[in-house]
Amino acid sequence: MGKKKRQEDKPWCWYCDREFDDEKVLIDHQRIKHFKCLECNKKLNTAGGMVVHMQQVHKQTCTTVAGAIPGRDTVDIEIFGMEGIPEADLQAHIEKLSGGGGSGKRKKVDIGALTPDQIQRQMAEFKKQQQQMASAPPPQMGMHGMQPPQAPYGMPMQYPSQGYPPQGYPPQPYGAPPQYGGRPFMPPQGGYPLYPPYQQGMPPQGYPPQGMPPQGMPPQGMPPHGMPPHGMPPQGMPPQGMPPQGMPSGMPPPGMPPYGVPPPQFGPGPGPNQQWPPRPPMPFLPPRPTPPPQMGGTPPPSRSPSQYEPAPFDGYSQPAPQMSAPMSTPSAPESAGYSNGAAADVCAAAAVPAAPAKKTGQLVYSDNEISVEEKRALHPKYAYQESASA
Amino acid sequence: MAGATGTAPLGFELANSPTDGISALAFSPDDPELLLAASWDKKVRLYDVNADLLRSEWTHKAAVLDVCFSTASQCFSVGLDRKLKSMDVNTSAERIVGSHEDAIRCVVYGQQTGQVMTGSWDKHVGVWDPRTNASLGKYTQPEKVFSMDVVDYTLVVAMAGRTIHVYDVRNMKETLQPRESAMKFMTRTVRCMPNGKGFVTGSIEGRVAVEYFDPAKESQAKKYAFKCHRQTMDDIEQIYAVNAVAFHPKFGTFATGGSDGVLNLWDGNNRKRLRSYPQYPTGISALAFNCDGSLLAVASSYTFDEGEKE
Numbered sequence: 136m137g138k139k140k141r142q143e144d145k146p147w148c149w150y151c152d153r154e155f156d157d158e159k160v161l162i163d164h165q166r167i168k169h170f171k172c173l174e175c176n177k178k179l180n181t182a183g184g185m186v187v188h189m190q191q192v193h194k195q196t197c198t199t200v201a202g203a204i205p206g207r208d209t210v211d212i213e214i215f216g217m218e219g220i221p222e223a224d225l226q227a228h229i230e231k232l233s234g235g236g237g238s239g240k241r242k243k244v245d246i247g248a249l250t251p252d253q254i255q256r257q258m259a260e261f262k263k264q265q266q267q268m269a270s271a272p273p274p275q276m277g278m279h280g281m282q283p284p285q286a287p288y289g290m291p292m293q294y295p296s297q298g299y300p301p302q303g304y305p306p307q308p309y310g311a312p313p314q315y316g317g318r319p320f321m322p323p324q325g326g327y328p329l330y331p332p333y334q335q336g337m338p339p340q341g342y343p344p345q346g347m348p349p350q351g352m353p354p355q356g357m358p359p360h361g362m363p364p365h366g367m368p369p370q371g372m373p374p375q376g377m378p379p380q381g382m383p384s385g386m387p388p389p390g391m392p393p394y395g396v397p398p399p400q401f402g403p404g405p406g407p408n409q410q411w412p413p414r415p416p417m418p419f420l421p422p423r424p425t426p427p428p429q430m431g432g433t434p435p436p437s438r439s440p441s442q443y444e445p446a447p448f449d450g451y452s453q454p455a456p457q458m459s460a461p462m463s464t465p466s467a468p469e470s471a472g473y474s475n476g477a478a479a480d481v482c483a484a485a486a487v488p489a490a491p492a493k494k495t496g497q498l499v500y501s502d503n504e505i506s507v508e509e510k511r512a513l514h515p516k517y518a519y520q521e522s523a524s525a
Numbered sequence: 526m527a528g529a530t531g532t533a534p535l536g537f538e539l540a541n542s543p544t545d546g547i548s549a550l551a552f553s554p555d556d557p558e559l560l561l562a563a564s565w566d567k568k569v570r571l572y573d574v575n576a577d578l579l580r581s582e583w584t585h586k587a588a589v590l591d592v593c594f595s596t597a598s599q600c601f602s603v604g605l606d607r608k609l610k611s612m613d614v615n616t617s618a619e620r621i622v623g624s625h626e627d628a629i630r631c632v633v634y635g636q637q638t639g640q641v642m643t644g645s646w647d648k649h650v651g652v653w654d655p656r657t658n659a660s661l662g663k664y665t666q667p668e669k670v671f672s673m674d675v676v677d678y679t680l681v682v683a684m685a686g687r688t689i690h691v692y693d694v695r696n697m698k699e700t701l702q703p704r705e706s707a708m709k710f711m712t713r714t715v716r717c718m719p720n721g722k723g724f725v726t727g728s729i730e731g732r733v734a735v736e737y738f739d740p741a742k743e744s745q746a747k748k749y750a751f752k753c754h755r756q757t758m759d760d761i762e763q764i765y766a767v768n769a770v771a772f773h774p775k776f777g778t779f780a781t782g783g784s785d786g787v788l789n790l791w792d793g794n795n796r797k798r799l800r801s802y803p804q805y806p807t808g809i810s811a812l813a814f815n816c817d818g819s820l821l822a823v824a825s826s827y828t829f830d831e832g833e834k835e
Binding site for chain 1: 685
C-alpha cells in the first residue's frame with residue numbers, strides 16, 4: 136500500500152490491513168481509527184477497552200470495530216499493535232506479501248465497487264422491505280433475529296440444496312452467491328430459544344423467499360443445522376422437524392465444529408467467522424445467545440431470491456461503515472428504527488458515498504493568477520494617485 | 526508564547542492596533558520587544574510589546590504591504606505607493622530610498638550583504654544600499670513578485686504563476702535555481718529555514734510545502750507538502766489560504782496562519798503538527814517570531830479573500 140516496497144516485517148493493522156513503518160504509528164492509527172469511542176472520541180488502546188468504556192461510560196454496547204475491513208470488525212479479539220493477531224491471519228499476511236500481495240488490493244477494490252447505482256438499488260429494496268414488513272406481521276422467531284447480517288456471506292445459504300456440503304464451506308467464506316434451496320425451509324414456529332451461534336447464517340434459507348412469515352409453516356423444511364436446538368447435534372432430531380432430504384444423517388461434516396460453538400476452522404482465517412457472531416446483533420447487545428425479539432422484525436423474509444443478489448455485495452462493503460452507522464450517526468433514522476442488520480447495511484451503504492463526497496473542496500480564494508492584495512489594491516478605498524506622491 | 530495584535534483567544538492583544546487589515550509584522554533583529562506592523566490603513570506602527578506601548582507611527586500615502594528591520598534602529602516599508610521607505614526607529618525620521626513601477630509587495634533585508642531587497646508587481650526585484658539610498662540594480666523576474674525571504678546569501682522569490690526563483694544575493698544576475706512551486710496553486714508566502722537549508726511556502730489552497738535548496742537527489746527527495754487550514758462544513762471542504770509562515774529562530778519549527786483564523790505550529794523535520802491554537806475571530810494575515818523566540822506576533826485581520834465585506 137505504501138510507496139515503498141513491501142517488507143515482510145513491517146507492522147500492519149489487522150483491522151484494515153494497512154502497513155506502517157513502525158509499530159508506534161500503527162498503535163496510534165489503531166487508537167484513532169479503530170478504538171475511538173463513538174460517543175466521546177476518547178481513544179482507547181484495544182477493542183476490549185473501547186467496549187468496556189462505552190458500556191460503562193455511555194451505557195452502550197459496542198460490537199464492532201470502526202474502520203475495519205469485512206470480517207475483521209470483531210471486538211472479541213484483543214489486538215494491540217501487532218500483538219494478538221490470530222496466527223492464521225499472520226500467516227496469511229506473510230503469504231500474501233510473498234505471493235505478490237495482490238489479494239489485499241483486490242479486496243479493496245471490491246469495497247469501493249459499490250456504485251451509487253447499487254446503493255440506490257439497495258436503498259430501494261430496503262424501503263420496499265420495510266413497507267412489506269409494515270403490512271406483514273414480523274416473524275417473531277428467535278432465529279430471524281440473528282441472521283440478517285450474515286446473509287451476505289452467503290455460505291450458509293448453500294446448505295439447503297446441498298445438504299451439508301462441508302467442502303463448500305471453507306473455500307468460500309464470503310461472497311458465495313446465495314443459493315436458495317429449491318424449497319423454502321421454514322423455521323419451526325415457537326422458536327428455539329437458543330440457537331447455536333453459527334446458525335445465524337441460516338435464516339435466509341429458513342425464510343421462504345416469497346417473504347412469508349414463518350409462523351404458519353410446518354416445520355418440515357427445517358434447515359439441518361437449525362434443528363439441533365440448544366446446540367444439540369443433528370442426530371437428535373427435534374421432534375417437530377424433518378431433515379431435509381439431502382441431509383447427511385446428522386453427521387457433523389468433517390472439520391465442522393460442534394454446533395453451538397463458533398467454528399474456528401471456518402474459512403481461511405479466523406477473520407470471517409469471528410466477525411460473524413458479533414456482527415448480527417450489532418446495534419444490540421451481546422453477540423449470540425438470545426436474539427433480541429425486535430431483531431426478528433426486519434429480517435429478509437420479504438426478500439425474494441433476486442433481491443438477494445446484491446447481498447453479498449453489501450456484505451463486503453459495508454461492515455466498516457456499518458458499525459458506525461447505527462451508533463455514530465443517529466441521524467440515520469432508519470437505522471435507529473430498524474435495528475436489523477439489513478437495515479443497517481443499507482443505511483451504511485448510503486453513507487458510503489457520503490464520505491468520498493466530502494472530498495469536494497472549495498477554495499475560499501480561488502483566483503490562481505491574481506493575488507488578494509492586487510484585488511484589494513484596486514478597491515477605491517486603497518486607490519493611490521501617483522501625482523499625490525511626495 | 527504569544528503576543529498578538531487583533532483579538533486573540535490566546536496571549537494578549539496590543540492596544541492601539543491598526544484600524545484596517547494588517548499586512549505584515551516584523552520583530553526587531555535584536556530587541557525582542559520591538560514589533561513593526563504594516564497596515565492597509567497606510568500606517569506603519571512600532572510597538573513595544575511588553576509595555577504594550579505604541580512607540581512610533583509613520584503615515585504613508587497608500588496602504589503599506591510589507592515592513593522589515595535592517596538594524597535595531599532602522600526599518601523599511603513598501604506598499605501601494607511604489608516607494609521603498611527607510612524609517613529611523615529612534616528619531617522617527619523617514620526618507621524615500623527608491624521606487625518601482627508598480628506597487629511593491631515585499632521587502633527583506635539581507636543581513637550578510639547589508640542590502641535591502643524589494644519585490645514588486647512590476648516583475649522586478651530591486652536591490653538597494655540603505656546607507657547611500659543607491660539602487661544596486663533591478664532584476665527582471667518572469668512574474669509579479671508575491672513574497673520573498675532571504676537567509677544567509679540565498680534569496681527566494683515567490684511569484685505569480687507558481688514560479689519560485691532562488692538567487693545568490695552576491696550574484697543577482699543569475700538565477701541560481703528557477704523552480705516551480707511544489708503546489709498546484711498560487712504561492713501566498715515563502716519563508717526560509719533559519720538554518721539556511723530550505724524554505725517553506727504556503728499556497729492559497731490550504732497547503733504548505735517544505736523544500737530544500739541542496740539540489741542533490743537525497744535532499745530533493747525530502748521535500749514534501751501537506752494540507753492544512755481546511756474545514757469541512759456541510760460536507761464541503763472549505764479550503765483556506767495559508768497567508769503567513771514564520772520560523773522559530775531557534776527550534777526551526779514554524780507557525781502557519783490561514784484565512785480560516787487557525788494558527789498551527791509544525792515540526793517540519795519530523796512532519797508533525799505540534800499544536801493547533803483555537804481559532805481567531807478572522808483570518809490570520811501575518812505572523813512573526815521575535816529574535817529570541819519567546820514571542821509570536823499574530824495579526825488577525827480579514828485578508829479580502831472574499832472581496833469587500835462589512
